[in-house]
Each structure stands twice: as C-alpha cells, then as structure tokens.
Amino acid sequence: xxxxxxxxxxxxxxxxxxxxxxxxxxxxxxxxxxxxxxxxxxxxxxxxxxxxxxxxxxxxxxxxxxxxxxxxxxxxxxxxxxxxxxxxxxxxxxxxxxxxxxxxxxxxxxxxxxxxxxxxxxxxxxxxxxxxxxxxxxxxxxxxxxxxxxxxxxxxxxxxxxxxxxxxxxxxxxxxxxxxxxxxxxxxxxxxxxxxxxxxxxxxxxxxxxxxxxxxxxxxxxxxxxxxxxxxxxxxxxxxxxxxxxxxxxxxxxx
Amino acid sequence: xxxxxxxxxxxxxxxxxxxxxxxxxxxxxxxxxxxxxxxxxxxxxxxxxxxxxxxxxxxxxxxxxxxxxxxxxxxxxxxxxxxxxxxxxxxxxxxxxxxxxxxxxxxxxxxxxxxxxxxxxxxxxxxxxxxxxxxxxxxxxxxxxxxxxxxxxxxxxxxxxxxxxxxxxxxxxxxxxxxxxxxxxxxxxxxxxxxxxxxxxxxxxxxxxxxxxxxxxxxxxxxxxxxxxxxxxxxxxxxxxxxxxxxxxxxxxxxxxxxxxxxxxxxxxxxxxxxxxxxxxxxxxxxxxxxxxxxxxxxxxxxxxxxxxxxxxxxxxxxxxxxxxxxxxxxxxxxxxxxx
Numbered sequence: 001x002x003x004x005x006x007x008x009x010x011x012x013x014x015x016x017x018x019x020x021x022x023x024x025x026x027x028x029x030x031x032x033x034x035x036x037x038x039x040x041x042x043x044x045x046x047x048x049x050x051x052x053x054x055x056x057x058x059x060x061x062x063x064x065x066x067x068x069x070x071x072x073x074x075x076x077x078x079x080x081x082x083x084x085x086x087x088x089x090x091x092x093x094x095x096x097x098x099x100x101x102x103x104x105x106x107x108x109x110x111x112x113x114x115x116x117x118x119x120x121x122x123x124x125x126x127x128x129x130x131x132x133x134x135x136x137x138x139x140x141x142x143x144x145x146x147x148x149x150x151x152x153x154x155x156x157x158x159x160x161x162x163x164x165x166x167x168x169x170x171x172x173x174x175x176x177x178x179x180x181x182x183x184x185x186x187x188x189x190x191x192x193x194x195x196x197x198x199x200x201x202x203x204x205x206x207x208x209x210x211x212x213x214x215x216x217x218x219x220x221x222x223x224x225x226x227x228x229x230x231x232x233x234x235x236x237x238x239x240x241x242x243x244x245x246x247x248x249x250x251x252x253x254x255x
Numbered sequence: 256x257x258x259x260x261x262x263x264x265x266x267x268x269x270x271x272x273x274x275x276x277x278x279x280x281x282x283x284x285x286x287x288x289x290x291x292x293x294x295x296x297x298x299x300x301x302x303x304x305x306x307x308x309x310x311x312x313x314x315x316x317x318x319x320x321x322x323x324x325x326x327x328x329x330x331x332x333x334x335x336x337x338x339x340x341x342x343x344x345x346x347x348x349x350x351x352x353x354x355x356x357x358x359x360x361x362x363x364x365x366x367x368x369x370x371x372x373x374x375x376x377x378x379x380x381x382x383x384x385x386x387x388x389x390x391x392x393x394x395x396x397x398x399x400x401x402x403x404x405x406x407x408x409x410x411x412x413x414x415x416x417x418x419x420x421x422x423x424x425x426x427x428x429x430x431x432x433x434x435x436x437x438x439x440x441x442x443x444x445x446x447x448x449x450x451x452x453x454x455x456x457x458x459x460x461x462x463x464x465x466x467x468x469x470x471x472x473x474x475x476x477x478x479x480x481x482x483x484x485x486x487x488x489x490x491x492x493x494x495x496x497x498x499x500x501x502x503x504x505x506x507x508x509x510x511x512x513x514x515x516x517x518x519x520x521x522x523x524x525x526x527x528x529x530x531x532x533x534x535x536x537x538x539x540x541x542x543x544x545x546x547x548x549x550x551x552x553x554x555x556x557x558x559x560x561x562x563x564x565x566x567x568x569x570x571x572x573x574x575x576x577x578x579x580x581x582x583x584x585x586x587x588x589x590x591x592x593x594x595x
Contacts (some may be wrong), residue, residue: 006378014375015376018364021366085362085365092328094379
C-alpha cells in the first residue's frame with residue numbers, strides 16, 4: 001500500500017514536470033478555456049435568455065464543468081502515447097505497484113484541472129461573475145469540480161487504453177464528450193431545447209453537476225442536485241477505475 | 256516441431272553474480288498463441304550465467320513475444336520459464352527486481368530530461384530520491400550522456416535514446432539483461448558504440464539475451480545463437496558451428512566477360528564436390544580444400560583463357576546459414592503479425 005502511494009506520486013510528478021516545458025499544453029489548459037468564456041459571453045450571451053441570472057453568472061459554472069470534464073483528455077492522450085512508445089512495457093517490467101501508472105496519471109489531472117478552474121474563475125470574476133454563496137459552499141463547489149474531473153479522468157483512462165493511437169483517442173473522446181456537455185444546462189437553460197433534447201438534458205449527469213454548481217455558487221434552488229452530483233461522481237469512479245485498471249493489465253499484455 | 260542440433264556447445268566459463276556456470280535463463284516448451292496464430296510454438300532455451308544468447312530471426316519469427324514472456328510482460332499459454340532461478344509466472348514480482356529490459360522502441364519519456372528519466376526509474380525500483388539521483392548520475396556518466404543530462408530526451412538522437420533506454424534497464428544492476436533488437440534503426444557508428452557497451456556489461460558478468468535480425472550483430476555479440484523461425488528454434492550453437500553446418504568456404508570469381516561463365520564452370524568444377532553456380536557474372540563454389548585453391552583456380556582459368564576481374568575466398572556468413580536453414584532470406588517481412 002505504501003508502495004502504491006509512493007509509486008503513484010512518482011508517476012504524477014512525471015506527468016506534471018512536463019507541463020511548464022510544453023507551452024502548447026499550457027496554452028490548452030489556460031488560454032483555450034478563457035477564449036471560450038469570452039466567445040460565449042460576448043458572442044452568444046446577448047442572444048441567450050437566462051431568466052433570473054446574468055449570462056456570465058449562468059455560464060461560468062457550466063463552462064467550468066465542461067472544461068473539467070475535458071481535463072481528463074491528457075490522461076487518454078498520455079496513456080495512449082505511453083502504450084505506442086513502449087513506456088508501458090518499461091513500467092510493467094519494473095517492480096512497481098500495478099495501479100500506480102493510472103493512479104498517478106489521474107492524480108496529475110487533478111492538479112491541471114485545479115489550474116484551469118482557477119484561470120476560468122479569475123476570467124469570470126474579471127468580466128462580472130460574482131458568487132452568491134458562503135465560503136463553505138464555494139469550497140464544496142471546488143471539491144465537487146475536482147471530484148467530477150477525477151471521475152472523467154478514469155473514463156478517459158479507459159478510452160486511452162482501448163484505442164489504437166493518440167489521434168484516435170482525441171477524436172473519439174471529443175465525439176463522446178462534446179455533445180454530452182452541450183446537451184445539458186451548461187450553456188443554455190434545458191427548457192429552451194426541443195422536447196427530446198430537453199428530456200436528455202434533464203437526466204444528463206452534466207446537467208446535474210452544473211445545477212449543483214449553480215446551487216453552491218449562486219444560491220440557485222438545488223433540489224437533489226448537490227447530492228446527486230456527488231453520487232454521480234463517486235459512481236463513475238467506482239465503475240470506471242476498476243474497468244481501466246483491468247484494461248491496463250490486459251492491454252499492456254498485448255501491445 | 257523444432258529440429259535442434261545435438262552438438263555439444265562450448266561454453267565460456269564466466270563468473271556471474273548468480274552462481275557461475277549455472278543456467279541464468281532456462282526455458283522449456285514455451286507456447287503462446289494470439290488467436291489462430293501460434294507466435295511461439297515450443298521454444299526451449301538455456302543461457303549460462305555470464306554468457307550472451309543471440310535469438311536470431313526475421314520479423315514475426317516470435318522473438319519479441321518470447322522476450323515479453325521472459326520479462327513477465329506476457330503470460331505463456333504453456334511451458335516453463337526460469338530466470339535466475341525464479342519462475343516468471345509464479346514469482347513475477349520478485350523476478351522484476353532482478354532483470355533489465357531494453358526494448359525495440361527506446362522506451363524513454365521524451366518530456367523528461369535524461370536525468371529525470373533515470374531518476375524516475377530508480378524511484379520506481381524503490382530507491383529514495385537521493386539514491387535514485389546518484390545512480391542516475393553514475394549511469395549518465397557511463398553512457399556519455401552527462402552533457403545532455405539536463406535536456407529533455409525529445410531532443411536526443413536515436414543513438415542517445417538507445418543509450419538512455421539501456422541505462423534505464425541497468426538502474427537496479429540486474430544480473431540478467433534482455434535486449435530486444437537493441438540496434439534496430441541505428442546508424443553504423445551508434446550501433447558499434449552500443450555493441451561495445453554490451454560487451455562491457457558482459458565482461459562485468461551480466462547475462463544477456465538479445466534478439467536481433469542482424470546476422471553480424473549475433474555473430475559479434477553472442478556466445479551462442481538460437482535461430483528462430485515461425486515460433487520454433489530451428490538451430491542452435493556457436494556462430495562457427497552454425498556456419499559449419501552450411502559447409503566449407505566459398506570461392507567467388509567475378510568474370511571479365513559473362514559469356515565465358517560456362518567455360519569457367521567447367522574449369523573450376525574439379526575443385527568442388529558440387530557443380531559451381533553462376534549468379535550475375537559471379538561464379539560461386541564451395542571448395543573442397545582451402546589450401547592452394549586460389550592459385551589453382553587462377554591457373555585453371557588461365558589455361559582456358561577466361562579473364563578474371565576479381566576472385567576471393569569467403570567464409571559462409573550467417574546470412575548463408577539462415578538461407579540454408581529456413582529456405583528463405585533473413586529479411587522477411589512480418590507475415591503473420593506474431594511479434595505484435
């Protein structure tokens with residue numbers, strides 16, 4: 001167990017060390033989300049009606065959730081790259097804890113997610129977003145974000161191990177996650193969608209998490225969404241972490 | 256099934272960190288299938304401590320699959336593997352502490368510096384950060400990478416990457432080293448320098464199993480060679496023993512005038528048991544007796560007025576061995592996908 005923790009930290013460190021050295025990756029984590037916030041607020045914002053809220057207040061929790069779900073992409077790309085480049089073989093030939101390669105990856109994502117959350121929030125605060133919440137609620141909101149992002153890292157881990165190349169991971173991940181985040185209450189109120197989409201948006205875990213964030217940060221009526229959001233995040237981890245680890249054992253044996 | 260040579264093989268007595276003279280690697284009846292394809296089909300191998308076994312074969316012969324099983328990366332369908340006395344399936348975790356693997360693709364993290372790569376591996380072997388750093392510095396110096404230690408491996412040349420990969424395999428000072436096509440894709444100079452490094456390691460007592468599709472590489476590095484084709488070992492022995500199986504030395508005569516080939520063949524026929532053959536203006540024959548044969552050949556050709564451009568005696572190469580044993584040349588392409 002101690003071995004698992006220390007090996008996980010070594011792998012997490014390995015994945016974080018590269019960040020400051022890859023300006024392109026750093027741009028993806030910082031500038032790109034900021035660009036989306038500005039586009040949405042100033043291009044679409046005027047045309048989207050969000051009763052009860054300024055669009056910037058409505059958008060920030062939504063776009064942060066979308067962003068954090070995509071944060072796990074680095075795990076999919078990184079694992080897929082490690083598989084094709086033979087690094088997974090190196091790790092598997094070492095007397096290290098088996099789960100550490102994945103656990104270290106996903107842990108590193110938590111750190112990068114925190115970074116991009118902070119960038120988005122600061123951007124939001126500059127262009128007019130304001131909290132309507134206690135410190136405790138704000139912190140709980142951050143915890144939910146990181147947990148949900150962590151859950152998605154495991155989904156992306158499974159994806160990254162299952163596909164044949166980093167490029168495939170990229171397009172498959174995009175196809176899977178992009179519509180999920182858009183057919184939710186992240187950018188527009190679900191009620192404004194056609195009936196079938198609205199139905200989907202209502203049961204979409206993204207909607208539940210976005211609603212939970214709005215409730216925690218803006219004092220919106222929550223219903224069950226805060227508990228529901230945490231439950232979703234834990235359930236996703238409980239399902240996808242073991243699947244990814246099992247896949248790692250098998251996939252690494254084949255490549 | 257494998258038709259293996261029964262010849263007694265001369266072993267070099269090199270003391271190793273295990274117990275000298277014992278088998279560092281012993282493999283019996285190894286089988287692995289991928290779907291319909293039997294990638295490895297009953298391989299037996301034995302490598303004495305402190306010696307080098309060259310696993311020689313074309314792409315898809317089952318070399319990589321064999322190494323993957325020996326290094327615990329792949330579970331065999333059948334057969335027994337013992338490395339430094341440990342069972343590769345039942346004692347995989349202990350075995351990983353004792354072996355080093357350098358792969359076909361240099362498995363280094365391009366985003367980390369040379370030093371960070373080795374330090375990471377050291378820590379994953381359970382060393383403290385300080386220990387791992389010290390070991391990394393030692394290895395970087397040994398592999399002449401100290402100047403590049405603080406640069407990301409992304410910018411390394413192919414040869415530097417291979418050296419870093421090999422260094423990573425040596426972090427825990429393993430008594431047994433597996434090298435899967437260590438010089439594939441390297442330029443001749445990097446190749447030579449890697450060969451010298453491997454020879455140094457063997458001198459220090461390391462047991463090495465290396466796979467290669469290069470016959471000159473096996474010839475130079477291996478004490479013993481196992482020729483593998485379609486998942487089975489088809490011949491085994493020292494380089495000389497294998498060459499002897501192909502037969503004696505060859506005389507090759509390049510003619511001034513290709514039209515005279517028939518005359519030359521008639522003139523040279525008495526020097527060989529089998530009738531000389533002609534390929535692209537070169538008359539080739541396996542000579543019965545080495546001594547005096549060149550002068551004899553020149554005299555005979557002169558007597559029938561055949562002009563000679565070039566003439567030489569040549570030991571059979573492992574290329575010839577491979578061709579003789581398998582009926583096809585060594586540079587076959589991956590036909591059954593067995594190494595993937």
